[in-house]
Amino acid sequence: MKTQAVLLFLLFLITGGCQQQAESVSGPVTESSTITVTDLAGREVTLKQPIERIILMRSLGIYELAAVLGDEVEEKLAGWDSSLKTGDLDTYEKYIERYPRLEETTILGDILRDTVSAEAVLALKPDLVIMNTYMLNRGSKTVGRLEQAEVPMLFLKSEDPFRDPQQSIRLLGQVLGKAERANAAADWIDAELQQVFSKLKTIEGPVPTIYLEAGTRGSEKYGNTFGENQQGQTVNWGSVLAQLRCENIAAGSVSGLYGMGVIRPEFLLTADPDVIVITGAHWTAFPESLQLGYTADPARAARQLAAFTKRPGWSELTAVRQQRVHGIHTRFGSHIMSFAAAQQLAQWLYPEEFQDWNPKQRLQEFHQKFMPVEMSGTWMLSLDGD
Template identity: 60%
Template sequence: MSSQISRLLAVLLVACCFSAFGCTSEKQSRGTPASEASIVVTDLAGREVTIAQPVRRIVLMRSLCIYELATVLGDETAERLVAWDSSLKTGDRDTYDKFVERFPELKETKVLGDVLKDAVSAESVLALKPDLIIMNTYMQQRKSNGLQRLEDAGVPILYLKFDDPFQDPQKSIRLLGKVLGKEERAKEAADWVDAQLAEVLQRQESIQGAVPTVYIEAGTHGSGQYGNTFGSNEEGRVANWAGVMAQLRCKNIAAGVVSGLYGMGVIRPEYLFTQDPDAVVITGASWSAFPDSLRLGYFAEQQTASRTLRSFTERTGWKNLKAIQNEKLYGIHARFGSHITSFAAAQQISKWLYPNEFGDLRPGDNLRIFHEKFLPVQFSGTWMVGLPNE
């Protein structure tokens, strides 16, 4: 009996050992603790990036990408953002103020230098102990010493892309959703934007007749000085507003004529007059250093924006342009050209150019709906304007 009991105890002991081993293996198969887990993704520069989970401390090297980050993070935007550059504050002040109004703590968020001017201190970034650094692909193409030091330090760097305004922003937020634990939310937003764009692109296929010509200009300097127009970059690729125009049923008069850094350059007035476009579109925002700019955005007033837009008709020679004579002069928010809100550009420009075919679209209402569904800030202000006053 004693030997039987001994054998039974031995069997139980072995079973317990296997059971314990099995439990340990099961725990490991379910994943390591959250602080030690990691995922591997391919970013939009085609790089494999290993990122520890969860991502709690984010450095946003281009703060204008707050549109995409906030779409994914929603109310968690401010608590996860530990540093950003000054591009939002200087190049889209209304949006900066709107986010600070919603998240007052963003006033204290560390502001970095310009990575494109090699003004980012790698040491100051590393001191923040970031879990992730978010950049744009064009920054990789002009790699700075500071960026190289960050890569050498082993901090995960994730590249987003905005070359194709109708596809890349959605790809960017889907990638962010996967990395930031918000995959379902990101997919919902991207799918919604895709559907908005698809309606325009499909409907324009059935339009017959002449293709209207368009001149588009950044209204940074206001009417007193010509701003950049949008053609192609050094590699001959279109991006930003040139990418918008290339996919709509219109002809961008700067295409194949203007080229430069980021695909922008100033048009020759003589060429503009020779082309005599059917429509002129001025992009606007709230540029801190340019008080005469066409101001559009969260705190822009319709009457003021209309008055500024009308001042462009006073430029030398512009009253002779058929676009001006036919009151086809329009203003639209600059960030629609390369961000997740590009659907508003597609809808509004199509409606301006083809009022019969797209007259039922409500781009302003759709922009408001996007805010209500996906952004943590409330919709307000003036984002699009035309002559006569719309």
Template identity: 40%
Template sequence: MNKNNSIVIAITFIIFVMLVAGLFLLSDFPKKPTENNTITVTDLAGRTVSLKVPAERVVLGSSRDLHEFAAIEGENFSKKIVGWGPDLKDTDKDTYDKFKEKYPEIENIPDVGSFSKGTFSVEKVVSLNPDLFTIPLWDYEKAKDDIERLEQAGIPVIVIDFWAKPLDNPPKSVILMGKLLGKEKRANEIADFYNDQTNIVYSRIAKITRQKPTVYVECGWKGSDTYGNSYSNVGWGELINRSGGSNIAGNFSEQMPTINPEFLLDKDPDIIIISGANWPAAPSSLRLGYYTKEDDSRELLKGYLNRPGWNTLKAVQNENVYGVFHGCCFRIYNYAALQAFAKWFYPEDFKDINPEAGIKEYHEKFMPIDYSGTWILELKES
């Protein structure tokens, strides 16, 4: 081999190495956080927060945000959650058990306590050395002092929201979480899917000019013997408004009032909706979720019709009584409840829509666990 050939080979090898290195740097290969990975974001409480990304160790102030976190992170979600609040297990045992079936390691995630019960521990969170602490907007006011202490300890705190503005903030919260977890593409896909599903309702509701049906919604956690709370203009109340209904509790100053039975009988709503989940404390409560059968849930729903005076209500007489999974009030798949409400309020305009299928599709596209159970319920058997 002559000298010129050796030079050509050497130059070719150097160019090859440089090309490979360039492709490596331009790829999506995970990089360890450095000072150059620090970003500044605005959370759902309007707070400006700077932190390093991607966050690898996360504490969820509310474990009920597991659905969104797992959808963004995928199969490895449990490796990033180093602590969480106890509320998922306490308020939605079906969802907790469904995740535990496939990912039994979630039982070992440390409990950092609850803001609502006064058991939250700043010291516990600090001991877990997280890169990020998330908290729902509904806990923000009562947690301000704890947030300040966490930030003084160098732990970034991000407020997210799936409840106060349930049809505006979920995609914003998912996109924000995607940025912080280094999963922007995935988060944008979820947000796009969400917006497509809600626009099915908005595009049709905008064309409907008929009188709005009156609606009563109740959280069914206390069971059929005791009235549970209703909602004014948050949570379920907002979903009623946006799906074209007239909420009979809409003018209450309380966010979650428990109405007087006489008030309900006087208003005589066109539609009654009871939310359900796995609430073992009240055996007669409406149960919906991953481990429920439609016929069993329907029998529980019928129990509410035996309340004094309900036989006189036109919603009962016309069988316009429905059930919806309570988690749809504060999760990314609340578009299914929006679709169900619109279909119940305007049957002819939404007769081609299957809200339950929308929840199944979400699981197939984004969730690391499988769809099962019953989430949307009609008193009338199909």
């Protein structure tokens, strides 16, 4: 019996020691893993994994980040710029309501006004700073300082609203460990857009003319319309119109560094477009703007849209006489919900061919499938009330 007891005791020591050794080997790894990707500016970027602290240098890109991260956006967003709060207040308030902690998220200033300091960024200890390719030129000083400080940056794109947002969320999904979720959203958007483009290819006959204006300044002052930039490229809403079988009356008549400018009223009245579209959002600096978005009141938006038709000479325009004047959210020209712009504009341009389409319902479904906030408010409307 004594011999058996001794053997059992020795066996206990051996197995216990092995168990302790196995636990120490399978414990936390002290060295972080990394991932290397090519961003949408063509830069090779190596990032630590997992990414826990994110700075969104273009907070208007919250749509893409939220679609990829879902509820994790609240805990991982360490800082952002002021563009969402000043240029899309409805969306800012919607996310603050859903995620109250975001109201405490550090606002770093405006990179395009060169008010973002590298020191403030470094103080937040980010694992990733999400940038946009337009910042390479328009915010070059700040970008240069961040590069010198070796801040981990990833550049996304928004110039082509029908392709760049999907590329951006696929890339975000890759670096944030959310590839399956991001690819599902991108595939859904691509499928929605393909249906529009396929339908447009079957249409014959005259190509309708269109005038699109950013309703930033309200009806009293003309806002920017969209043509080509100095390189002859269409971006933002100019790119949207260039891909939808319509004739943008501003193409060739409005150009500039950023592909936008104010049209001459006389030119507009002479061109007499078939369709007029005013884009809206909630710009805090312009309370008179056409306000559309998550908290927009439909009755107020309808009054604001109707006010544009009271401009001098507009009562004689074909689009006004036929009530083909519409409003649509301005961010549809630069983020992942651009599919709704394609569907809605196609329906306004070709009401008979797209009469059975329901862009608002598709926008609702997108929110249910991929966005962490619920669909609400007013995003598109027409002078005739539809």
